[in-house]
Amino acid sequence: MAIYYEFYKTPNPNKDEEKSYHARVVTYNKVSTDQLASEIQDECSLTKTDVKAVLNALAGKIASHLGNGDKVFLEDIGYFSVNLQCAKKVTNHEDMKWASVRFKSVSFRADVALKNQLLKQKIYRSKLRAHSMPMSDEEIDAKLTEHFANEAIITRRGFGYLCNQVRSTAGRIIKRLVEEGKLKNISTQRNPVYVPANGYYGS
Numbered sequence: 452m453a454i455y456y457e458f459y460k461t462p463n464p465n466k467d468e469e470k471s472y473h474a475r476v477v478t479y480n481k482v483s484t485d486q487l488a489s490e491i492q493d494e495c496s497l498t499k500t501d502v503k504a505v506l507n508a509l510a511g512k513i514a515s516h517l518g519n520g521d522k523v524f525l526e527d528i529g530y531f532s533v534n535l536q537c538a539k540k541v542t543n544h545e546d547m548k549w550a551s552v553r554f555k556s557v558s559f560r561a562d563v564a565l566k567n568q569l570l571k572q573k574i575y576r577s578k579l580r581a582h583s584m585p586m587s588d589e590e591i592d593a594k595l596t597e598h599f600a601n602e603a604i605i606t607r608r609g610f611g612y613l614c615n616q617v618r619s620t621a622g623r624i625i626k627r628l629v630e631e632g633k634l635k636n637i638s639t640q641r642n643p644v645y646v647p648a649n650g651y652y653g654s
Contacts, residue, residue: 454569455577458615460585472584477577517557527564534558584615591624592633592652599652604637604644 458472488502497505513531516523523531538551586594594614598605605613611621625645628634633651638644647654 453573453575455575457577458584525562527562529559529561529565532558532560578612586614586616590614591628595634595647596652599647599654604646606644610645 455477456474457477459475461471461473463470484503484506485499488499488506491497491502492499513523517531517533520533525531534555534557535552536555538553539546541547541550591614595605595610598613607618607621607625610616610625611618614621614624616624625634625643629636629645632648634645635648636643637646
């Protein structure tokens with residue numbers, strides 16, 4: 452088992468500050484109740500139908516207790532609680548008399564036992580681009596110049612990995628670079644292989 456991540460640009464309201472990035476888990480699978488029931492069935496004497504019945508009953512009981520304003524603690528998993536919000540901003544005691552308060556969301560705080568299990572997991576950067584990283588033309592040119600200093604060719608897939616671009620974005624950028632005369636395809640349209648044009652990227 453392992454956790455895969457990718458970098459995303461951190462929103463920055465202050466344009467004067469240096470841009471930064473944060474790591475976020477790349478999620479490819481959504482685990483369903485049916486899958487969990489099948490996996491639990493393999494590890495105990497309960498049938499898949501029994502497990503699904505328990506999970507469905509558990510979901511109902513959690514909702515019921517949260518609806519009473521309770522906090523729900525599942526041992527080795529964590530704590531569930533309700534968050535509220537006001538329909539309008541409350542700034543004084545008079546506002547409190549007429550404030551419309553409503554449900555906002557459910558919070559989850561992981562139990563220490565669950566955190567400790569996840570601390571053991573290996574973490575790798577995803578080789579499959581989950582999204583494209585914003586890059587200026589100057590940054591792309593610098594990456595390609597560095598690449599061609601050691602390699603003679605580059606493919607669309609290689610470009611995507613080099614510049615952190617998904618397949619479609621990588622294709623659009625390469626097409627533009629070819630149209631600008633910076634790159635040229637020395638192979639077929641179906642399986643393109645690119646080299647720097649004369650005068651570009653150290654050629």
